[in-house]
Amino acid sequence: MKKYTPADIEPKWQSVWAENKAHQTSEETDKPTFYALEMFPYPSGEGLHMGHVRNYAIGDVLARFKGMNGYRVLHPMGADAFGLPAENAAIQRGVNPRAWTLKNMERIRQEQSRLGNSYDWDRYVGTCTPEYYHFTQWLFLLFYERGLAYRKKGTVNWCPQCATVLANEQVENGLCWRCDSEVVKKDLEQWYLKITDYADRLLEGLDELTEWPEKVRAMQRNWIGKSEGAQISFTIPELGLTEVPVFTTRPDTLYGVSYMVLAPEHPLVPRLIEGKPNEQTIDQFIGQMKKETELSRTGSDVEKIGYDTGAVAVHPLTGKEIPIWVANYVLMDYGTGAVMGVPAHDERDFLFAGKYGLPIRTVILPPGQEHGKNDEMKEAYVDEGTLVNSGSFDGMSKREAISAITHHLEEVGSGGKTTTYRLRDWLVSRQRYWGCPIPIVYCDSCGVVPIPKEDLPVTLPEDVTFDGKSNPLTTSDSFRYTSCPSCGKEARRETDTMDTFIDSSWYYLRYTDPKNKELPFAPEKANEWMAVDDYIGGVEHAVLHLLYSRFVTKVLHDAEMIQVDEPFKRLFTLGMVLKDGSKMSKSKGNVVSPMEIIEKYGADTARMFVLFAAPADGELDWNDAGVDGIYRFLNRVWRMAQQHVELVHEKPEVKLEDSVAQGLNRLLHQTVKKVTIDAGDRYQFNTAISAIMELVNGINAYPAEGDRGVLAEAVEKMVLMLAPFVPHITEELWHDFGHESSVHKKSWPTYDEKALILDEVEIVVQINGKVRHKSVLPATADKAMIEETILAEEKVKALIEGKTIRKVVVVPGKLVNIVAQ
Incomplete structure (x- = not known):
């Protein structure tokens, strides 16, 4: 029998999937669409953590499940790549943030691939690339043209440590959301977006988001504060x-x-x-x-x-x-x-x-x-x-x-x-280098002049000084000094860059048309996919990213670029991953590296553990023994499937001629129904996996002389149901069964309601509240028949001999309680 060796199986299939472009978005227009999206990561130098793994595993299960259920799935990934941490890293290491960030982006892509996630890598976007921020600038100019971008002097939140302005939403209990430094007030000339013009629509729209968690909607209502x-x-x-x-x-x-x-x-x-x-x-x-x-x-x-x-x-x-x-x-x-x-x-x-x-x-x-x-x-x-x-x-x-x-x-x-309203206009100016340049120049003759869209992108210069004391863009004369697009005279570029929440407020639209060189996206392509059917991420983004994305979507709707005015149909907020009762962090020394788990157990074990150990929307307390338990379970699945390879390949006829075969068939259909509902509708992946585990136990307990047809069907469908959760081991087993196509291209198994109906049920017999006997009766028996049959049984007669029956309580399909004195 072949051994289960994730270190061999997983790279093998990842390579096959990449070579065959197995996860490329289908162009089959006769299928319904499903847009599955997880919040993209920030490419810090630390790589992925277990919270990322949980987030991506949930999204990947949904994407694979919907694909097996006949949908054309869009499942993209990218990197939220601008921001202050990369700039700080550049200052500390004496390197340009671009090289640092691109290196980290590639590392994270490799780690995501090792998890077996079914991303369409041809649609990858990195917000720090000129190909992307070209259109972030394009959208800024759209806001400017529509009177929604303006500059004014005002008192702003200033983080002395980060040396930059923060929006109100980025100040948490008086501290900088990034570095926890105390925020002070400072008077500066800054750029704003008029999100307040959309306050009522943002508030009213929450009533339509019935598939969002109420806690998130409440947080946004409170922040808008009408x-x-x-x-x-x-x-x-x-x-x-x-x-x-x-x-x-x-x-x-x-x-x-x-x-x-x-x-x-x-x-x-x-x-x-x-x-x-x-x-x-x-x-x-x-x-x-x-x-x-x-x-x-x-x-x-x-x-x-x-x-x-x-x-x-x-x-x-x-x-x-x-x-x-x-x-x-x-x-x-x-x-x-x-x-x-x-x-x-x-x-x-x-x-x-x-x-x-x-x-x-x-x-x-x-x-x-x-x-x-x-x-x-x-x-x-x-x-x-x-x-x-x-x-x-x-x-x-x-x-x-x-x-x-x-x-x-x-x-x-x-x-x-x-x-x-409590809501204030969105302050988007940031005094730093590593961000999207604001496409504005200042001319002594013409005043504030927007860069023509045909001259975009305004790219970040290389000749800057990173000393941690000021905005690096102010040190680049080649960037600061330019000519006025309107009159041709000398002019000065805006040296503030945009808040990185601008970048993430429209990336889900770029995924629908990522190669477009003329527009942020073609309206017909965005309309084909939007709104995102399932958006998965942390609740910490409830006010920041989610509110901004809703605002941008509504503006683009008004500009007739998209038909929808809400970006995310369903929002799923996952719980944090804890260890020893605390959120994983390097400072607490309780971080578990996903790559270490993959090296030791394999990606399938890592995926299944984060999906099984707790409800997806609840906190998950890391448990090494639990990880080991999942690995042992996958080994059981492997051994059981290998034992029945030839049987599955033969596909014997399902006869269901005895109660044992009928019992396994019933368990199979019960499992298919539960996994379909729990994984596809309720997002209760832990209970779905638990149901599959019960099926595995039922298969292992099935007698050798039982109906071989139902056994083969149970083994094969068990592998099918596991496929979205653990894609590598199931792909290997599927091909061992003799199939040439991918398990992930196979249709999801269906269940038969008739097969769920029991012919007989076990009735518990209580006498004065104590269980004294059990009896098997037809499942269709009514109360009168159950009472008559039970009272006529010799064992029950013996138990109540000499006593007077005062009352008989019958619960059909479950129990009979005889009150006798």
């Missing part, structure tokens, strides 16, 4: 009646305003404090706040700190003056950077007013309460109630007052109904 309320204008007399807009969801509390708070970064603050006694103190406070994280300023347990500017604002309805403060808990990034202080009805304002002795004015009373005493308040009242101390609006309910006061503000020209 709030409906009123914008109210307060005036500042000492600044020439300058209006300060304030957004609130509670206009019903307007008469309870006793002060105003501005964010320390608010542009009016310097004018308000100029020449005031505490000007220097507030200036120092402003500087300190620019270094603070959002969490350290707004957390529920953070102390509220503020300073009185000495200026006042005029209430829009009462005409009374209220003091203007600056405080840590108000952020310029949210709302208008100004809030109205209503301490009686906002917990945050209540704490602030109590600390600084500011007035507390009750304007809403709880139901049934006739008056309120502020000195008795222990906390702000925020629930439903009746308005008081609110002029002509007294006696109204909260809901009535919200509408009435908002309408009145519109009538007197001091505000009105409005909607705000």
Whole structure:
């Protein structure tokens, strides 16, 4: 008997598949399409980790399963290859990021091939190649032409360690998402994309994404952060009646305003404090706040700190003056950077007013309460109630007052109904070399000038200095200085490059037409495949990559380049791979190298373990013994299949003349049904594999004298069902069975519902709740027949002899409980 040697089998078939282009996307237009996609990797110097293996294994099972079920499958792969880590590596090693990244890209491709993944390598894209970023620039110009790309000066998130700007979404708890350094605020001229123009559509579209995890949809809803309320204008007399807009969801509390708070970064603050006694103190406070994280300023347990500017604002309805403060808990990034202080009805304002002795004015009373005493308040009242101390609006309910006061503000020209969003425009400028150049030049005569599309790509120069102190592109005179495309005079190139999330926000479209030299993709080719049927990756990309991709897709839809306006029909988020209870990381010393597992056990073992050890959407705790167990199971499959090679080759007739043969046939069809549903619909790969394991046990237990036809069929279909999970061993066995074509080109086995029906079932007989007997009856027996038959059996009669039957409980197909005394 041949031995199972993955080190020989796996390279052999990988070579055959590559030579035959076995995974090339079919052009058969008579088949339905299926676009399977896993999030592509960043080509760091560390190669693949087990999280990658799990991600790719899930996608590969789906791609192979759909192919065997008659679909024309698109299953591509690439590399998200721009970014700061490669640039940092270049600085550390004294090399250009291009050489470093391309080397790592090739390494990862080789590792992915060793896993046996069924990628169409002819469609491979690397986002750092001019062939790709040519069209990233093309798309930027499309956004610019449509008024969706613009440049402005503003306060941005700055990572001192990475020496670059970060979008709001890339700041996690006040820290850089890449290096965990503390992020500070800095004023810079930057490029933005108007994602806010699509806020409502991005929000509404979530309702249509019924095949996305609800937790991801909730995260995006929260990030978009739509709030409906009123914008109210307060005036500042000492600044020439300058209006300060304030957004609130509670206009019903307007008469309870006793002060105003501005964010320390608010542009009016310097004018308000100029020449005031505490000007220097507030200036120092402003500087300190620019270094603070959002969490350290707004957390529920953070102390509220503020300073009185000495200026006042005029209430829009009462005409009374209220003091203007600056405080840590108000952020310029949210709302208008100004809030109205209503301490009686906002917990945050209540704490602030109590600390600084500011007035507390009750304007809403709880139901049934006739008056309120502020000195008795222990906390702000925020629930439903009746308005008081609110002029002509007294006696109204909260809901009535919200509408009435908002309408009145519109009538007197001091505000009105409005909607705000937490979402801010997408900041895409990055001060680094290793990214897609922004195709813009600056001309003293013409101003901001886009590069004509026919002159793309703007390529990255080689004559740059990597010193870790500044943007390397500013050190290249050959890049910086050029001529204006409009007038021909001297001009300066934009030296910022694009956020790498731009690159990954459209790569799934490039896969549909990766060789196109004129367009990012031909609309007819994108429309043939889009939307992606199954997109697989980590939940950590819920707000960043997934939200940006949805935005870009909607813009391209509006530009009539694609028919869909959502990129991913179904999203599957896999759980993390842990070891010793913690996420694998080099710093913790708990990393398991996929290549080490492949060298020792083979890729099929690595694939099957990550699919079997836990539900695909749950955390997987690495277990060396579990890996060894999967390897032993594959050896069992190998030995069992080799023992029946000749039998399968002969294909004897299936007769099903006895209950033993019928039993194996039933188990086979049960397994086919379960694996089909669990793997193809529910993505419960662990239970699908478990079902195949039970079938293997059933085959091994089948008697030598049993029906040979059903045995041969069970062995052959067992190999077919294993094929998407472990492609190498099944390909070898399939050819050992005498087949010339690939197992992966064979149709998926079908099941017969009739074969699942039991002729007989075992009935458990309980007496007073204790199991005392078992009986085999026809599966079609009804309650009356079951009761009559059981009570007539001699053993049951003996067990209840001398007792009176009080009750008989019958559960058809399962049990009979006889209550007797």
